[in-house]
Amino acid sequence: MSGDVPVSDLKKDQARAELQRLSILLKQANHAYHGEDAPNISDAAYDALKRRNLEIEARFPTLEQPESPSHQVGATASHGFEKVEHSIPMLSLGNAFDDSDVVDFDTSIRKYLGLPTETALFYTAEPKIDGLSLALRYEAGVLVHAATRGDGRVGENVTANARTIKNVPVSLNGAPDVLEVRGEVYMSHADFEALNENQLRAGGKVFANPRNAAAGSLRQLDATITASRPLKFFAYAWGSVSEPLGKTQSQAIARLADLGFSTNALTRVCQSPAELIEHYSSIEAQRATLGYDIDGVVYKVNELGLQARLGFRSTTPRWAIAHKFPAELAWTRLEAVDIQVGRTGALSPVARLHPVTVGGVVVSSATLHNEDYIAGRDSTGTTIRDGKDIRVGDWVQVYRAGDVIPKVADVDLAKRPADAKAFVFPTLCPECQSEAIREPGDAVRRCSGGLICPAQIIERLKHFVSRAAFDIEGLGAKQVEQFFEDGWIKEPVDIFTLRDRYGAGLQQLKNREGWGEKSANNLFDAIDEKRVIPLNRLIFGLGIRHVGEGAASLLARHYGTWDKFEAAMSGASIDDDETWEDLLAIDGVGRVMATSLVTAFHQTAERASIDRLVAKLDIQPVSRPATDNSPVDGKTIVFTGTLEKMTRAEAKARAEALGAKVSGSVSAKTDILVAGPGAGSKAKKAAELGVEMIDEDGWLAMIEGF
Ligand code: IVH
Numbered sequence: 001m002s003g004d005v006p007v008s009d010l011k012k013d014q015a016r017a018e019l020q021r022l023s024i025l026l027k028q029a030n031h032a033y034h035g036e037d038a039p040n041i042s043d044a045a046y047d048a049l050k051r052r053n054l055e056i057e058a059r060f061p062t063l064e065q066p067e068s069p070s071h072q073v074g075a076t077a078s079h080g081f082e083k084v085e086h087s088i089p090m091l092s093l094g095n096a097f098d099d100s101d102v103v104d105f106d107t108s109i110r111k112y113l114g115l116p117t118e119t120a121l122f123y124t125a126e127p128k129i130d131g132l133s134l135a136l137r138y139e140a141g142v143l144v145h146a147a148t149r150g151d152g153r154v155g156e157n158v159t160a161n162a163r164t165i166k167n168v169p170v171s172l173n174g175a176p177d178v179l180e181v182r183g184e185v186y187m188s189h190a191d192f193e194a195l196n197e198n199q200l201r202a203g204g205k206v207f208a209n210p211r212n213a214a215a216g217s218l219r220q221l222d223a224t225i226t227a228s229r230p231l232k233f234f235a236y237a238w239g240s241v242s243e244p245l246g247k248t249q250s251q252a253i254a255r256l257a258d259l260g261f262s263t264n265a266l267t268r269v270c271q272s273p274a275e276l277i278e279h280y281s282s283i284e285a286q287r288a289t290l291g292y293d294i295d296g297v298v299y300k301v302n303e304l305g306l307q308a309r310l311g312f313r314s315t316t317p318r319w320a321i322a323h324k325f326p327a328e329l330a331w332t333r334l335e336a337v338d339i340q341v342g343r344t345g346a347l348s349p350v351a352r353l354h355p356v357t358v359g360g361v362v363v364s365s366a367t368l369h370n371e372d373y374i375a376g377r378d379s380t381g382t383t384i385r386d387g388k389d390i391r392v393g394d395w396v397q398v399y400r401a402g403d404v405i406p407k408v409a410d411v412d413l414a415k416r417p418a419d420a421k422a423f424v425f426p427t428l429c430p431e432c433q434s435e436a437i438r439e440p441g442d443a444v445r446r447c448s449g450g451l452i453c454p455a456q457i458i459e460r461l462k463h464f465v466s467r468a469a470f471d472i473e474g475l476g477a478k479q480v481e482q483f484f485e486d487g488w489i490k491e492p493v494d495i496f497t498l499r500d501r502y503g504a505g506l507q508q509l510k511n512r513e514g515w516g517e518k519s520a521n522n523l524f525d526a527i528d529e530k531r532v533i534p535l536n537r538l539i540f541g542l543g544i545r546h547v548g549e550g551a552a553s554l555l556a557r558h559y560g561t562w563d564k565f566e567a568a569m570s571g572a573s574i575d576d577d578e579t580w581e582d583l584l585a586i587d588g589v590g591r592v593m594a595t596s597l598v599t600a601f602h603q604t605a606e607r608a609s610i611d612r613l614v615a616k617l618d619i620q621p622v623s624r625p626a627t628d629n630s631p632v633d634g635k636t637i638v639f640t641g642t643l644e645k646m647t648r649a650e651a652k653a654r655a656e657a658l659g660a661k662v663s664g665s666v667s668a669k670t671d672i673l674v675a676g677p678g679a680g681s682k683a684k685k686a687a688e689l690g691v692e693m694i695d696e697d698g699w700l701a702m703i704e705g706f
Pocket of ligand 1: 091092093126127128129130131132133149184236237298317320322
C-alpha cells in the first residue's frame with residue numbers, strides 16, 4: 001500500500017490515488033464520530049491520516065482539491081453543519097384527523113375573525129409532502145443560503161447540498177430582492193427504489209423509506225454525495241420577502257412557479273369545509289399513483305391579509321392545518337410487554353412485537369399507553385376495544401400515524417393462545433423496586449423513588465442533553481448512560497464540572513473505549529459552548545413535568561430573564577391568589593402546568609439541583625418578538641364591552657404579540673382598559689382607580705403600524 005511509502009518517494013499518480021483514499025477514510029471517520037456517535041478509528045490513527053494528507057498535499061500542491069479534508073478545519077467541519085437562525089421561525093402544523101376537525105377548523109377561524117357563515121372564506125388545499133422542509137434564501141436573485149428546519153428556530157446550513165438539487169433554481173429572474181422560499185425536499189418512489197438497489201450493490205446504507213432517504217441524502221457533509229442522489233423540491237411557502245408575492249396564497253404560489261420553482265399541481269382553491277373534504281378524498285384516491293409519498297392534505301386560508309390577522313399559536317399557525325390520512329395498519333404477534341420508566345417516573349408499557357412492516361417501516365415495538373389501555377378500559381373506566389384486554393402471545397393490530405411512535409390498536413381474540421394470561425401491571429418500579437403509585441384521576445402509575453431511581457435520573461439527563469434542550473455535541477443518550485454508569489454524572493451540573501474533575505489526566509475517560517484525549521477535549525469544548533444557553537432551552541432542559549418545548553418558549557418569552565422567571569416561580573404559591581393568578585394569566589399556562597412548575601421550585605432537593613446548575617451557566621435572556629418600541633409592551637390591558645372591528649380573541653392575541661399582558665379583571669395593576677359599547681362594571685371600576693380608558697378605535701390607533 002502506498003501509505004507505507006515515505007512521502008518524499010511518492011510518484012504523482014500514487015499521491016493522487018492516496019489522497020483519494022485518505023479523503024474517503026477521513027470522511028468515514030468524521031461521519032462515524034460525529035454523525036453516528038460511534039468512532040471507527042482511534043484518535044491517534046485519525047491524526048496520522050490527517051497528517052499524511054497534509055504532507056502529501058504540501059509536496060504535490062496541484063493535487064490539493066477544494067473539498068480536501070485539510071480544509072475542514074476547526075469546529076464547523078468536524079462538528080457537522082453550521083447552525084443558522086431562521087429570520088422567521090419554521091413552524092409545524094396542527095392536525096385534523098377527521099371531517100369534524102375540518103369543520104371545527106373553519107368554525108374557529110370564523111370565530112376568531114368574526115366572520116359570519118354567509119361571508120365567503122377561501123382556502124387552498126394541497127398535498128402534504130412526506131419529506132423534510134428546506135428554506136432557500138435568494139438575495140438579488142441568487143441562492144445564498146439554504147437551511148433545514150432544525151428545531152424551527154435554528155436549522156443547519158445545507159447551502160452546498162441544496163445547490164445540487166436539480167429543480168432548485170440557483171438564480172432567479174425578476175424575483176424580489178430578498179426572497180426566502182420554503183418547501184419540501186423529497187424523493188420519488190422510483191428514485192428511492194433505484195437508490196436502494198445501488199446502495200445494496202455497493203454495500204452502502206439501505207434506507208427504510210423515501211423520507212429517510214431524502215433526509216440522509218440532504219444532510220451529507222460531502223455535497224458531492226447529495227449531488228448523486230435524486231432529490232426533488234416542492235415550493236409551498238415563504239419566509240422573509242422584501243415585497244409581497246401576491247394577495248393570496250394561490251397567487252403567491254403561482255408567482256413562485258413563474259420564478260421557476262416546482263409547485264404542486266394538485267393545489268386547489270376551495271370555498272367550504274365540504275369542498276376541502278372533497279378535494280382531500282380526491283387526493284387520497286390518487287395517493288397510490290402519485291409516485292411520491294404524501295401523508296395528508298394541507299389547508300391554508302387563501303387571503304394573506306387574513307393569514308396575517310390570524311397569526312400564530314406558539315408553534316403552529318392559526319390559518320393552516322394538516323388533514324392527515326388514516327394511519328397505516330398491520331397485524332403481528334405480541335412477544336412481550338416491557339415496562340419503561342420515564343424521567344417523571346411514569347411506568348410505560350411497551351409492546352415487543354414480532355417485526356412487521358407498517359407503511360414502509362419495520363416496527364418491532366409499540367406503545368401500549370398505560371395499564372388501563374392493556375386491560376381494555378380508558379382512563380374514565382369506560383370499555384375500549386369492546387373490553388378486550390391485551391395479552392402476551394396475542395395477535396395485535398399495530399398502526400403508525402405520521403412520525404408518531406407506533407401504537408397497538410386492536411387484538412384478535414380468535415387467535416389468542418389457550419394459555420395466554422391477563423397481563424399483571426407491576427406495582428413496584430422495575431428499576432429501583434420503589435412502590436409505583438397511581439394517584440386517583442391519573443391514568444399513569446409512577447415510581448415513587450424520585451431521584452433514587454436510576455431510570456428517572458438517566459432519563460432526566462438524556463432529556464437535559466436532548467436536541468431541543470442543551471444539545472451538546474458528542475453527548476447523546478448513549479454517552480449519558482455510560483457516564484452515569486461510571487459515576488461521573490448524576491445531575492445536570494455534573495456535566496459542567498467534568499473538565500475540572502478529569503482535567504488532571506483524563507485517565508479514566510481515556511480508558512473507556514472510544515474516548516481518547518482529543519475526543520474528550522472536544523467534548524469538554526462542546527460542553528463549554530453550552531454554558532451560554534438561551535432561557536427557553538434551560539427551562540425545557542429542566543424536564544419539569546408538563547413543560548414541553550412550546551411551553552418553555554412561552555415562559556421564556558413572558559419572563560425574559562432567568563431572574564424574573566425564577567422569582568416568579570419561587571414567589572408563586574397555590575395559596576396566594578395574586579401570584580397564582582399572575583401565572584395562570586399567561587396565555588398557554590393552565591393549572592396543571594402551573595402546579596408542576598411551582599412544585600418543582602419549592603421542592604428542596606430539586607431546587608438545590610437547579611441552583612447548582614444555574615451557577616455554572618450564562619443564561620441568555622429571550623426577547624419578546626415584535627415588541628420593539630411597542631406602545632403596550634409590558635402593560636396590562638383589559639378588554640370589555642363589544643368590540644366591532646375584531647373579535648376578543650384577535651384583540652387579545654394582538655396585544656400579547658405586542659408584549660402586553662391581557663387580564664380578565666380590572667385592578668390597580670391595570671394600565672389600559674379598552675371599552676366597547678355595553679361596558680359596565682369594569683369601566684366603572686377603572687374610572688374609580690384612575691385607569692386609562694380608550695375605545696376600540698383608540699386601541700387600533702395606538703397599535704397601528706406595529
Ligand atoms: S405549510 C407555517 N404545506 O409539514 C406552516 N407544510 O407538519 C408552513 N409539509 O414542517 C408549512 N407539505 O415540512 C406546508 N404543502 C405543505 C406541506 C408542508 C409538507 C410539511 C412541512 C412542515 C410540516 C408540518
